[in-house]
Amino acid sequence: MPGQQWQSTPQERQAAYQRATLTAKEAAEVLGISYWLVLELVKRKKIPAIHAGSRVLFRLESLNKWLDEQEQGSLRQEPERGKLRVVGQ
Template sequence: MQRKTLTTEEVADYIGVHKDTIYTMVRQKQIPHIRVRRRIFFSIETIDAWMRDQEQKSLEVAQ
């Protein structure tokens, strides 16, 4: 079975930013995440949907 969650480091690599950027985005509630006690996880499906939504928003602003 394929794993469907990513760690902070994995999601940073996946979207091409530094892991500190991900921690900042989590603190500011800018990126969807799951917290299990002190650990932070990301659903790959949710991150993909979030990235599509961010792209759509940037296209709407450009028009």
């Protein structure tokens, strides 16, 4: 169901963090977004993912790096637009 969050037990989360990869449902929980949004981001190639046959897997380290990049991108200042500069003076 779109927008519905997948819930895991603390034991399942701990086991997921100890594995080399996470499933899309586990990645959604780590990121705090829906499973469906994770799949959409993968489809648009906006999030780092590993395709293993029909499965989509994620490395926790890659997700953390991606989060850092998203955070830094939100802090970038846009250059001022519309200001004219005087040329030749």
